[in-house]
Amino acid sequence: MFSQPSQKYRPFPPVALSNRQWPSRVLTKAPIWSSVDLRDGNQALAVPMNVSQKLEMFDALVKCGFKEIEVGFPSASNTEFAFNRCLIDDQRIPDDVTIQVLVQAREDLIERTVESLIGAKSVIIHLYNSTSPAQRKYVFGLEKSDILNMAVRGAQWIKDRLHKLQGTKVTLQYSPESFSATEVEFAKEISEAVMDVWQPTPEHKMILNLPDTVEVAMPNVYADQIEWMCTNIKNRDSLIISLHTHNDRGTGTAATELGLLAGADRVEGTLFGNGERTGNLDIVQVAMNLYMHGISPNLDFSNLNGLREVYERCTGMTVPARQPYSGELVFTAFSGSHQDAIKKGLTAWEKQGGPWDVPYLTIDPKDIGREYSEVIRVNSQSGKGGVAYLLESEFGIELPKDLQREFGPLANDAVDQLGREVTAAELKAMFWKEYMERQQPYALKHFHADGTGGVFRCRASVFINGVETSLTGEGNGPVAAFVQALQENGTPSFEITSYKEHSLGAGAEASAISYIQIKLANGKTPWGVGVDTNIELASIKAVLSAVNRAVERTLGVIGAR
Ligand code: KIV
Ligand code: ZN
Numbered sequence: 001m002f003s004q005p006s007q008k009y010r011p012f013p014p015v016a017l018s019n020r021q022w023p024s025r026v027l028t029k030a031p032i033w034s035s036v037d038l039r040d041g042n043q044a045l046a047v048p049m050n051v052s053q054k055l056e057m058f059d060a061l062v063k064c065g066f067k068e069i070e071v072g073f074p075s076a077s078n079t080e081f082a083f084n085r086c087l088i089d090d091q092r093i094p095d096d097v098t099i100q101v102l103v104q105a106r107e108d109l110i111e112r113t114v115e116s117l118i119g120a121k122s123v124i125i126h127l128y129n130s131t132s133p134a135q136r137k138y139v140f141g142l143e144k145s146d147i148l149n150m151a152v153r154g155a156q157w158i159k160d161r162l163h164k165l166q167g168t169k170v171t172l173q174y175s176p177e178s179f180s181a182t183e184v185e186f187a188k189e190i191s192e193a194v195m196d197v198w199q200p201t202p203e204h205k206m207i208l209n210l211p212d213t214v215e216v217a218m219p220n221v222y223a224d225q226i227e228w229m230c231t232n233i234k235n236r237d238s239l240i241i242s243l244h245t246h247n248d249r250g251t252g253t254a255a256t257e258l259g260l261l262a263g264a265d266r267v268e269g270t271l272f273g274n275g276e277r278t279g280n281l282d283i284v285q286v287a288m289n290l291y292m293h294g295i296s297p298n299l300d301f302s303n304l305n306g307l308r309e310v311y312e313r314c315t316g317m318t319v320p321a322r323q324p325y326s327g328e329l330v331f332t333a334f335s336g337s338h339q340d341a342i343k344k345g346l347t348a349w350e351k352q353g354g355p356w357d358v359p360y361l362t363i364d365p366k367d368i369g370r371e372y373s374e375v376i377r378v379n380s381q382s383g384k385g386g387v388a389y390l391l392e393s394e395f396g397i398e399l400p401k402d403l404q405r406e407f408g409p410l411a412n413d414a415v416d417q418l419g420r421e422v423t424a425a426e427l428k429a430m431f432w433k434e435y436m437e438r439q440q441p442y443a444l445k446h447f448h449a450d451g452t453g454g455v456f457r458c459r460a461s462v463f464i465n466g467v468e469t470s471l472t473g474e475g476n477g478p479v480a481a482f483v484q485a486l487q488e489n490g491t492p493s494f495e496i497t498s499y500k501e502h503s504l505g506a507g508a509e510a511s512a513i514s515y516i517q518i519k520l521a522n523g524k525t526p527w528g529v530g531v532d533t534n535i536e537l538a539s540i541k542a543v544l545s546a547v548n549r550a551v552e553r554t555l556g557v558i559g560a561r
Contacts, residue, residue, distance in 0.1 A: 012217035015184060015224035017231075022223050022261040030290055030298045032240065032266040033283060034068040034124075035061045038083075039102055041274035042072070045315055051083050053314040058087065060310045061271075062097055065299045068124060070100040070268070074116035075109035084116040093121065098171070100124035105154025114161045122169040124207065127154045131190055132178035148190045151176075155197035172198050173207035175244065180212040180221075184228045192234055200238040207266065208233070211244035212255055215278075219251045223258035230263035242266035247278040253285045253324075271311050272319045272326055288325045292356075292363050301325075304368040331365040334421070339386030378415060378422050384408025391431060394424040400500045400515050403527045410434060435529035436541075438548040441465045447540050449478035456481045460540070464489075479516075479539050491547065494518045497525060501535060514538035518546045526550050 002008055037057055042048050049057065054071075061069050071087060072080040084101065087093050099120060103113040105127060117123045129150050130139065136147055155174065162170060174194040176187045191208050200206035210229060212222050222245070230241055243259040243266065245252040256267055273282030284304070287297035301307065304326050308319050321329040333339045338360050345358035356364055378387055388404040391397040399407065414430050415422050422430075441464055449458035458481035460471045473485025479496065487493060498517035503510050512535040517527045528546025532538040 012221060015221060015228050017224045017228050020224065020227060022227050022258060022263070025261045027257070027260055027290065027293070028295065030287070030295060031260055031264065032068065032242075033066055033287070033299060034070060034100060034242070034266060034268045035066045035270065035283065036070040036244070036268050036280060037061060037270045037274065039070040039072050039100075040268075040276070040280055041270040041315070044274065044276040044279075045317070047316060048079075049314055051079060051086060054083050055086070055092070056310060057314045058092070060307060062094060064301065064307065067096060068098050068100055070102060070124075070126065073102045075103055075112040081112065081116050088117070088120045095121060098122040098124055098169075100126055100173070102126045102128065103154075103158075105129045105150050105157075107153075107157045110154065110157045110161065114158075114164050117165060117168065120165075120168050122171075123165070124171045124173050125158055126173040126175065126207075126209070127151070127158060127194075128175040128177045128209075129154065130177040130213075131187060132181035133183070134181065135178050144186055144189075148193050151190050152193050152197055155194045159197055171205075171207060172200075173209055173242070174198075175209040175211055177211055178213040179210045180225060181214065181216050184225055184232075187225075188229060188233050191229075195235065195238070200235070202237045205238050205240050207240045207242050209242040209244050209266075209268065210259075210264075211268075212246055212252070213244075215246050215248035215252060215255065218249075219254035219258045222255040223262040226259045226264055227262035240265045242268060243281075244268040245281045246275060247273060247281065250278070252279070252281045253289070256281050256286050257289065271307065272317070272323060274311075274315060274317055282323070284326055285324050288363065288368070291367075294355075301368050305370065325363075325368065331361065331370050333360060333386070335383075337383060339389060340383055343385055343389045378411065378427055387411045387427065390424050390427055395428055396504055397428070397431070397513065398500075398502055400498060400517075400527075402498065402517065402525075403515055403529075406527050407431065407434065431529075435527070435545050435549070436531060438545060438552060439463075440548060441551055442544045442548055444537075444541060444544055447478075447482065447537060449481055449536065451478075451481075458482050458485055460485055462486075462544075478536050479543060482540050482543060486543075486547070492521065494520050494547070494550075496543070498527075499539070501538060504531065512538040514542040516542040516546055518543070518550070520550060524550070526553070 038054050058069065072083055074081045074084045087099060093099055101113055101117065103109050129147065131147055136142055140147065158172065174191060176182060176190050179187050198206050210226060230236060241264045243256050243264045245255045267286060269281030269283035271284060273279035284301060287299045290297045308326055312318055319326050321327045333342055341359040342361060349358050378390055384404040387408050388399050391399060411427060411430055443463040445463060445468060446461040447458065449456050451457060454476055455474065456478050457474050458478060460482060462469055462471055469489065471485035471489050473481045473488055475481035475484050483496065495518065496516055497519045501512055501514040504513045505511065511531055511533045514530045515527060516539065517525055519525050526546050526549045528542040528549060530538040530541025530545055532541060
């Protein structure tokens with residue numbers, strides 16, 4: 001890299017726009033959308049889609065609610081031509097969907113393009129030629145006037161062939177390609193020259209698409225260019241002003257949103273931003289950005305995972321894990337404080353309803369078919385809140401607060417040692433290992449208690465260091481009787497300080513889970529957990545779990561003789 005980049009690169013000149021309006025406007029409605037997945041997106045694939053893949057994508061786009069779909073460049077290849085014919089001849093285009101085709105300003109290509117459309121109900125013919133100084137100079141070696149004539153000739157060749165499309169509703173579209181790198185005055189001049197040929201009216205408008213073919217400036221500059229065009233071009237009311245942004249500087253979404261503020265009516269883009277280089281605008285992003293502000297995008301992404309699957313299968317591309325809304329990790333919180341905040345926010349929102357107001361989640365993942373269970377996974381940075389949330393949401397294990405404080409750090413240490421994040425099932429296995437699977441030094445074989453008048457007697461058979469031992473005890477409940485039985489048998493003194501139980505699962509499969517905290521003579525307070533179909537046995541197991549943990553983790557004075 002250069003230490004003085006100005007030796008090689010120059011700043012982008014600002015647009016002379018007085019009385020700029022777009023910064024103080026807000027978006028209140030969705031634009032007209034046009035998907036260019038099957039043309040711009042497809043052109044950028046290492047292996048372009050075949051007809052059946054394009055058909056699958058077309059159906060998926062229709063299902064999302066796209067009413068304008070650029071289906072290809074029919075004069076560019078036989079596959080592209082065949083695809084058009086297949087859509088039309090097999091009547092695969094719903095009545096309310098318009099197909100769009102792209103063509104350069106060449107007579108033979110226009111001829112073939114028109115042929116590809118015969119019999120369609122509604123079409124957009126999209127003519128383009130490149131207009132920027134670099135394209136004029138290096139690619140075409142032509143002056144502005146020649147470039148303008150090229151556009152006018154193309155427009156005329158299309159007009160001359162419209163009689164071949166009788167019975168078809170035809171909308172005409174012109175793009176001064178590389179618009180954002182073109183002088184606005186020349187973009188206006190060439191667009192008006194095309195308008196002179198096509199003669200659009202407020203009743204039969206043409207589409208003027210103003211592409212950010214290569215993103216060369218900040219999004220506010222693109223917005224200025226759009227507002228300048230909307231303000232200065234003649235017969236604005238006969239035009240549908242359309243945006244088509246790419247993402248070379250990473251601000252394709254911003255450029256589109258500011259371009260809409262600047263007065264555009266229509267947006268072209270692709271699903272998940274597929275397209276040349278850094279891609280086209282990701283339409284999902286702009287649509288969902290509107291949605292999160294309470295504006296209906298008129299596109300349905302309720303099953304975004306399903307759509308992503310179709311897209312990945314057909315294009316061979318993958319959606320990056322952090323792509324807004326659609327990426328795999330978008331609704332996953334790794335940091336403990338985020339997890340805790342999400343948990344609190346979700347609980348409050350579920351209770352109170354009202355506008356969505358959950359920290360760290362811009363939308364409810366459910367709205368786009370994502371699951372709450374995807375929200376939190378556990379890594380070594382996850383706090384106790386995240387661990388507890390996962391156990392509760394996945395398995396219905398409702399850890400008491402104080403037990404969360406005990407198990408959270410233990411889980412974090414175990415995950416740290418593994419050096420990776422763990423799944424919910426792995427987390428549960430850790431919990432089971434820590435609390436449920438300890439059989440040393442105490443393992444329960446049998447327990448029975450009965451009582452009257454608040455006095456319970458128990459008989460238990462317990463393996464202590466592998467030796468079966470019979471115990472008896474008395475107390476004001478079965479658990480108290482068992483504690484006394486243990487202590488009668490020489491287990492040093494402890495008392496029960498907390499107790500909680502609830503059912504796990506439902507119906508015949510249901511069991512009970514019991515959480516018991518004991519206090520040792522040295523003040524340590526380990527927890528124990530027991531599960532059984534019998535609630536009494538779950539509690540007895542929880543007592544032994546706490547005692548075994550005290551011994552095995554050498555927390556205190558408990559030692560079996
Ligand atoms: O990026 C672009 O400029 C295009 C045009 C053909 C509209 O794709
Ligand atoms: Zn493009």
